[in-house]
Amino acid sequence: MVSFSPKPAITIVILFIFIYESKGSDDDEISPLLVANQNNNNNNKVNLSVFYESLCQPCATFIVKDLYEIFNTNLINIVNLQLVPYANSYANLTNNSISCQNGQDECILNSLESCALNLWPDVGRSYGLIFCFEFLAIEGRSNKWQDCFDQLDLPRAPILNCTTGNGTQLAKRYIDETTKLNPPHSFLPWVVVNNQPIAQDYANFTYYVCKAYKGIPVPEACNSIH
Template structure:
């Protein structure tokens, strides 16, 4: 058993190195290993997990880099077994008080992707599912192919209907307004918090990926 204190130490030790360019964790090897496999080497106290919250915007390059290149380390190292991971999109967006529409820092495409990601987060309780899908979206964002986000469902063999139904009904946007209240203008993104304490400003390195993760 891993104590909550040791769990916190593990996360805090991990975070400062999350932006180091680790050649062993490129997108291809990540996809090959999968999020659903592997043994659970760390057995946590279920009610005493460490809360790790990531506040981000879907088309922010530093945020995409963190989610794709760095955050996946908690799955490979089994830290996910002692972590409650909470992804919170819509950072630095705001609600237009005149018509109640949402304005996103990086334009309408970001609002769309924020909404879809919000739906994934709320449709699936399985963190490995919604993280895998968001990983795929953000990978496309890094490559400038974010408009192809629907391809991610077939790439990952995930059912698209629940997420698309949520999105077309506007539920992702409505939930997004609640997220916006949590993500008042932030000086830098992503904002990473461990047990409600910010770990400070993060400096991302540019990721270096192969081309095997997605079919071209």
């Protein structure tokens, strides 16, 4: 089992991201497939998409350890981040059910995370909750997911209402988004930069983001990229 323990300084920064209050209403719903394409003041932003499953250990490690670095640096300023759960799941149209690669527990976490992305499109807030879920998955304690709401002082009612309301429809959207990948994904996490998969080099995504970025000024995080 993978073990990852954030350094104290990193934990403090992450917690700051977690408790950041979104200016929008918790009841406002925005399509998760539109989050990465929201209008912004920097038209040169790079689209960074991560296709994953919530109980996939390499996925959890990437989200907690590697992807966090875009918040720990100024790379987030040039990135449109899109997280896509349910990447290896299946929608049964006959009985309107969802089957997940690692069973029902994974479907529960996938649903919680998709609802967080849909209800809280602010990247800091939704990623913060997902980080907490995935950290528990790494530690083998994914069934303690409710603790994340208490630890981060986030309301759970909007998320739980979403999972019991339109959770299945969100799952189908994400599954459909995954089926549109060209080329199709062959493992997870599947990381795509401006529609180009970076395959096995996904942990080195910063290099590809910086290479794709055409704006000015260049973020400090890109200065060491050659």
